[in-house]
Amino acid sequence: MRIVFKTDYMQDIRPWKDGYQLSLYMILLAIVIAAPWLLDTFYLGELTNVLIWAIAGMGLMVLTGHTGQASLGHAAFLAFGCYANVILLEAGVPFLIAFPLAGVITGLIGATVAIPALRLHGIYLAIFTLALSILVDDIIVLTEPWTGGVSGKYIAGIDLFGLTIDRWGTPMLFYWLVLAVTVIVTLGYINLLRSPLGRSFIAVRDSEVSAQAMGVDIARTKTISFGLSCMVTGWAGAFMGLFAGAFNNETFSVVISIELLMMIVIGGLGSIHGAFFGAIVIGFLPQFLSIAKEYVGAVFGGSTVAIPGLEFGIFGMILIAFILLEPMGIYGRWLKIRTFFELFPFYRKDMFKRQKSYLKTERLR
Amino acid sequence: MDNVQLLISGLANGCVYGLIALGFVLIYKATEAVNFAQGDFMMLGAFVTIGLTNAEYMGLPFWMAVPISLGIMAGLGYLLDRLVIRRMFGESQTAVVILTIALGFVIRFVAGLIWGHEPQTLQNPLAGKELSFGGLVLGLEDVAVIIVTLALTGSLYLFFSRTKLGLAMQGASQNQLAAYYMGIPVKRVQGFIWALAGAVAAVAGILFAAKGSVDPSTGLLGIKAFAAAVIGGFGSLPGALAGGLIVGVIEPFASRYIAAGYSQIAPYALLVAVLVFRPHGLFSQVRVKKV
Numbered sequence: 001m002r003i004v005f006k007t008d009y010m011q012d013i014r015p016w017k018d019g020y021q022l023s024l025y026m027i028l029l030a031i032v033i034a035a036p037w038l039l040d041t042f043y044l045g046e047l048t049n050v051l052i053w054a055i056a057g058m059g060l061m062v063l064t065g066h067t068g069q070a071s072l073g074h075a076a077f078l079a080f081g082c083y084a085n086v087i088l089l090e091a092g093v094p095f096l097i098a099f100p101l102a103g104v105i106t107g108l109i110g111a112t113v114a115i116p117a118l119r120l121h122g123i124y125l126a127i128f129t130l131a132l133s134i135l136v137d138d139i140i141v142l143t144e145p146w147t148g149g150v151s152g153k154y155i156a157g158i159d160l161f162g163l164t165i166d167r168w169g170t171p172m173l174f175y176w177l178v179l180a181v182t183v184i185v186t187l188g189y190i191n192l193l194r195s196p197l198g199r200s201f202i203a204v205r206d207s208e209v210s211a212q213a214m215g216v217d218i219a220r221t222k223t224i225s226f227g228l229s230c231m232v233t234g235w236a237g238a239f240m241g242l243f244a245g246a247f248n249n250e251t252f253s254v255v256i257s258i259e260l261l262m263m264i265v266i267g268g269l270g271s272i273h274g275a276f277f278g279a280i281v282i283g284f285l286p287q288f289l290s291i292a293k294e295y296v297g298a299v300f301g302g303s304t305v306a307i308p309g310l311e312f313g314i315f316g317m318i319l320i321a322f323i324l325l326e327p328m329g330i331y332g333r334w335l336k337i338r339t340f341f342e343l344f345p346f347y348r349k350d351m352f353k354r355q356k357s358y359l360k361t362e363r364l365r
Numbered sequence: 366m367d368n369v370q371l372l373i374s375g376l377a378n379g380c381v382y383g384l385i386a387l388g389f390v391l392i393y394k395a396t397e398a399v400n401f402a403q404g405d406f407m408m409l410g411a412f413v414t415i416g417l418t419n420a421e422y423m424g425l426p427f428w429m430a431v432p433i434s435l436g437i438m439a440g441l442g443y444l445l446d447r448l449v450i451r452r453m454f455g456e457s458q459t460a461v462v463i464l465t466i467a468l469g470f471v472i473r474f475v476a477g478l479i480w481g482h483e484p485q486t487l488q489n490p491l492a493g494k495e496l497s498f499g500g501l502v503l504g505l506e507d508v509a510v511i512i513v514t515l516a517l518t519g520s521l522y523l524f525f526s527r528t529k530l531g532l533a534m535q536g537a538s539q540n541q542l543a544a545y546y547m548g549i550p551v552k553r554v555q556g557f558i559w560a561l562a563g564a565v566a567a568v569a570g571i572l573f574a575a576k577g578s579v580d581p582s583t584g585l586l587g588i589k590a591f592a593a594a595v596i597g598g599f600g601s602l603p604g605a606l607a608g609g610l611i612v613g614v615i616e617p618f619a620s621r622y623i624a625a626g627y628s629q630i631a632p633y634a635l636l637v638a639v640l641v642f643r644p645h646g647l648f649s650q651v652r653v654k655k656v
Contacts, residue, residue: 120640124644126462127636312470312473319464323464324453
């Protein structure tokens with residue numbers, strides 16, 4: 001059991017608790033930087049995919065996990081980021097400018113969308129964003145001159161600092177590029193959470209009425225949250241485009257939006273760790289299922305028949321189990337296990353019990 | 366004349382959307398939760414009826430199969446509440462939304478396992494018969510759909526506004542804690558409403574399968590019904606029907622008079638417009654919370 005003595009105020013908002021925690025994260029960083037030498041090409045690609053999903057997850061986490069605005073339409077912003085990036089690259093803009101710009105454009109679109117969405121909350125916001133996600137699919141088809149419509153677009157490699165970065169040709173470089181962006185976004189996110197802005201996000205999530213009473217400008221906070229969230233999601237979208245190499249209007253369907261939301265719920269709403277844990281589940285579930293299917297086929301001697309929709313069925317069941325048994329997600333479970341050992345033998349079962357809220361409607365009839 | 370024809374077929378489609386929307390609204394009205402799996406419920410109801418009626422499955426007579434499948438779906442709705450939703454009592458609304466989306470995935474998967482992924486139609490006594498008067502040719506199914514929907518909406522509306530149980534349901538949603546204090550068995554009321562929503566989904570499913578074919582992904586139609594419910598204003602039964610009719614009528618007219626490609630976005634564009642200008646739907650029941 002470690003006890004952290006806090007001796008000044010800055011220590012309280014420092015991103016890490018103590019040197020021990022910092023060194024753990026440094027070791028993790030060293031391992032992921034060295035990953036290309038430890039893994040073969042296939043698993044390196046999978047790891048890259050996980051990191052991209054983690055960036056997208058962090059984007060949604062700002063909005064849903066920390067500002068409390070559930071969005072069922074973030075695939076739309078993935079699409080915006082992806083298309084903006086590719087269109088800028090095709091126009092001859094260097095990647096170093098095109099990529100950040102793609103995020104900024106997506107963020108601006110997100111902030112614009114937020115303005116009508118400000119008046120909505122809860123379910124209505126979820127539906128609004130869901131409709132948006134469906135609309136974007138059709139908008140991509142309609143704006144064919146720019147987006148290539150149904151036939152889609154292709155992107156090979158990109159040039160950065162004189163190196164050609166290609167998901168297939170130079171997977172190591174692509175991995176490091178994604179990793180660098182992941183680290184930057186994560187550090188930015190950690191810093192955001194200890195800034196006044198991040199705190200006001202959390203205040204809005206926990207109670208809009210009390211946040212307003214404490215002087216938080218709700219409309220501004222929500223708009224900024226939307227903008228930041230969409231910016232990060234846009235970057236993830238740009239990477240997804242580069243990762244896939246080819247994409248069209250169906251690449252970023254509503255299903256992706258839903259998957260993204262489910263991912264951060266499984267990982268653990270309201271924590272940066274949750275985005276990563278969720279991304280790991282989403283990224284490795286298909287591989288895990290195919291391995292499990294082969295194993296089952298080998299043991300029981302049955303043929304490995306393809307069952308359509310199996311992946312989503314399993315995914316749904318995992319999700320139901322999580323919401324019922326561990327609403328705080330994988331990260332919440334990890335917190336409980338850690339606290340158990342840190343406080344041993346003083347851990348009590350009710351330490352993480354959440355307060356129940358009883359519903360009151362806003363309807364009049 | 367063409368327009369009238371379009372209008373009627375649009376109305377019939379709209380009625381199915383309206384019926385699914387009705388299921389959303391029922392659950393929302395009584396439990397303040399949104400059941401994203403309602404579309405999949407409808408698909409399941411359709412498949413249960415197909416499984417009972419169609420010759421290649423059990424081959425029961427249609428009029429016998431209908432009440433049985435209504436019963437099965439009501440039972441499923443009740444079980445779902447009992448086993449899953451009730452444990453969410455006191456959790457946030459968003460958690461319930463995500464839970465029901467996940468349920469939808471699972472229902473689609475199970476239906477695909479049992480009945481396969483091929484589109485199937487319901488063999489029913491109304492199929493292929495037509496009514497024609499004054500140059501109008503109406504499918505008997507379309508007429509049946511419109512009549513059943515109107516009757517169902519009307520009786521549910523009366524149920525909510527006139528009967529003791531209906532009022533208890535509204536009370537249970539408006540303030541759960543206060544409803545407890547007033548002696549309303551909130552949990553039992555919730556179970557009942559889920560059963561009712563299951564039965565309504567079965568009706569929608571039967572009508573839908575009688576008009577066209579269903580496959581497991583039909584449940585995604587729920588999203589369109591969702592738009593309908595929101596346009597009408599969540600929480601209002603006549604609003605749900607009106608929203609459904611609006612969406613149903615807009616579709617054929619949009620595909621006829623607007624360039625191809627733009628027509629399918631019409632319902633969602635309308636949804637976005639409604640949410641922007643009247644955030645709580647056309648039949649709004651919400652006022653701004655004041656402190």
